[in-house]
Amino acid sequence: MKIANCLLLALLPLLAQAQAVAPDVLVKTITDEVTTTLKKDKDIQAGDTKKAGALIEAKIVPHFNFVRMARIAVGRNWRSATPEQQKELTSEFKTLLVRTYSSALVNYRDQQIDYKPLRAKPEDNEVTVKSDVTQSGSSQPVSIDYEMEKTDNGWKIYDVKVGGVSLVTTYRDTFASEVREHGIDGLIKSLAAKNREPLGSKAGRS
Amino acid sequence: MESRSRGGIKRLSAALLLAGSLAGCAASGGNPADPLEKVNRAVFAFNDGADKVVFTPVARGYRAVLPGFFRTGVSNFFSNLEDVWVSVNDLLQGKFQQGLEDFTRVIFNSTFGIAGLFDFASGAGLPKHTEDFGQTLGSWGFESGPYVVIPFIGPSTVRDGFGLLFDYKADLVYWATDSVAVRNSLYATRAISNRANLLDASSLLEQAALDRYSFVRDAWLQRRRNLVYDGNPPRERDESDDEPTK
Numbered sequence: 001m002k003i004a005n006c007l008l009l010a011l012l013p014l015l016a017q018a019q020a021v022a023p024d025v026l027v028k029t030i031t032d033e034v035t036t037t038l039k040k041d042k043d044i045q046a047g048d049t050k051k052a053g054a055l056i057e058a059k060i061v062p063h064f065n066f067v068r069m070a071r072i073a074v075g076r077n078w079r080s081a082t083p084e085q086q087k088e089l090t091s092e093f094k095t096l097l098v099r100t101y102s103s104a105l106v107n108y109r110d111q112q113i114d115y116k117p118l119r120a121k122p123e124d125n126e127v128t129v130k131s132d133v134t135q136s137g138s139s140q141p142v143s144i145d146y147e148m149e150k151t152d153n154g155w156k157i158y159d160v161k162v163g164g165v166s167l168v169t170t171y172r173d174t175f176a177s178e179v180r181e182h183g184i185d186g187l188i189k190s191l192a193a194k195n196r197e198p199l200g201s202k203a204g205r206s
Numbered sequence: 207m208e209s210r211s212r213g214g215i216k217r218l219s220a221a222l223l224l225a226g227s228l229a230g231c232a233a234s235g236g237n238p239a240d241p242l243e244k245v246n247r248a249v250f251a252f253n254d255g256a257d258k259v260v261f262t263p264v265a266r267g268y269r270a271v272l273p274g275f276f277r278t279g280v281s282n283f284f285s286n287l288e289d290v291w292v293s294v295n296d297l298l299q300g301k302f303q304q305g306l307e308d309f310t311r312v313i314f315n316s317t318f319g320i321a322g323l324f325d326f327a328s329g330a331g332l333p334k335h336t337e338d339f340g341q342t343l344g345s346w347g348f349e350s351g352p353y354v355v356i357p358f359i360g361p362s363t364v365r366d367g368f369g370l371l372f373d374y375k376a377d378l379v380y381w382a383t384d385s386v387a388v389r390n391s392l393y394a395t396r397a398i399s400n401r402a403n404l405l406d407a408s409s410l411l412e413q414a415a416l417d418r419y420s421f422v423r424d425a426w427l428q429r430r431r432n433l434v435y436d437g438n439p440p441r442e443r444d445e446s447d448d449e450p451t452k
C-alpha cells in the first residue's frame with residue numbers, strides 16, 4: 001500500500017508534465033508513433049481495417065474531443081437535442097470517423113511530414129498546428145492542419161483539415177438536411193445504419 | 207463567399223453576372239451556395255454512373271497493368287505541361303516569386319527531368335503549386351457564385367466554370383498538335399492518369415459520406431476557398447461553436 005502511494009507520488013510530476021506537452025509536439029509524437037507502427041505492421045498494410053481501427057482507438061482517439069466535433073457537425077440543431085441524443089450523436093459520429101480513417105490507414109504509404117512553426121502565444125487556448133504531407137511518388141504536398149484546444153487533460157484536437165477541407169464541417173449540410181427531414185433521431189438512425197455497413201472487415205467498433 | 211477586398215467594380219460586375227443565374231431559383235436544400243441543387247444532383251448522379259461504369263474500371267485497369275514508376279512518369283509529364291499555366295496564373299495574381307519558382311520548375315523538369323517525366327524540381331526544393339484561372343478570378347475579388355456540377359467534369363462554380371474555359375484554351379495539350387486523334391489520346395491518357403491518382407480518395411469518400419452529393423459539394427467548396435486564399439482562409443465563425451464542452 002505504502003509502496004503504491006509512493007509510486008503514485010513519484011508519477012504525479014510525470015502526469016503533470018504530460019499535460020503540459022505543447023500542441024505541436026503532441027501532434028508530432030502521435031503521428032510518429034502511429035506511422036512507425038504502420039510501417040512495421042504487415043497486417044494493416046495488407047488491408048486489415050480491424051487492426052487499423054484498434055490502433056486508432058489506442059493511439060489517436062484519446063487526443064480528440066469528439067463531443068465538440070459532433071457539436072460542430074450537427075450545428076444549431078445540437079441545442080435542441082437532449083443530453084441522451086447528444087451522447088448518441090457523439091458516439092455514432094466518432095464511430096463513423098474511426099471507421100473512415102481505419103480504411104484510410106490501410107492505404108498508408110511512406111510519407112514525408114513537415115511541420116510548420118507553431119504561431120501561438122503561451123496563453124492561447126486554441127491553436128492550429130499546420131503540417132505538409134508529401135506522399136512518396138507524388139510531387140505536391142497536401143496540407144494537414146489540426147485545430148486544437150487546451151483542456152484540463154492536455155491539448156485536444158477538435159478538427160482536422162486536409163487540403164483545407166474540414167473533416168467535421170463537411171458533414172454539416174448533410175446532417176442539417178437529415179435533421180430537417182427526419183429529426184435528430186433520424187440523423188442518429190442513419191449514422192448508425194452507415195456504421196453497420198460492412199467495411200471489408202468490421203473495424204473500429206467500440 | 208471568397209471576397210478579397212479588391213476591385214469593387216469587378217465584384218459588382220461579377221455580382222450582376224451571377225444574379226441572372228441565381229434569380230428565380232428557390233433554394234431546395236440547405237446550402238445557400240447551391241441554389242441549383244436539383245439539377246446538380248441529377249448531373250452528379252449521371253457523372254457518378256459514368257464514373258462507375260467507365261472511368262473507375264479503366265483507371266483500375268491502368269493501375270493494375272502499369273508499374274508505379276511508369277504511372278508517376280505519365281502524371282509528372284502532364285503536371286509539367288500544366289505548370290506553365292500555373293506560373294502564368296501566379297503572375298496574374300501578383301505572386302511574382304511563386305511565379306518565378308513555378309517557371310523554374312518547368313525549366314528544371316523539362317531538362318533534368320527529361321521532358322517532365324521526373325519531378326526533379328520538387329526534390330530540389332521547389333514544390334508544385336495548384337493554380338488555375340478560377341483561382342485567379344477569385345484573387346481578383348470575383349465571388350464564386352452558385353455551385354455547379356458540370357457533366358463529365360464534376361464539381362465547379364459559375365466563376366470556376368468560366369475559369370475552366372480559359373484553362374482549356376491555355377492547355378498546352380490543346381496546342382501541342384494539329385492531329386485531333388493525337389490530341390484526344392493525350393486528353394484521354396491524362397484523364398485516366400488523373401482518375402487513377404484519385405482511386406484511394408474515392409474509396410475513402412465512399413466510406414466517409416452519408417450523402418455523397420452534399421459531402422462532395424461541401425468538401426469541394428472548402429477546398430476551392432482554401433486554394434483561393436493560398437491555404438490561409440479567414441476563419442469562419444461557427445454559430446454552434448460558442449459554448450465550451452468538457
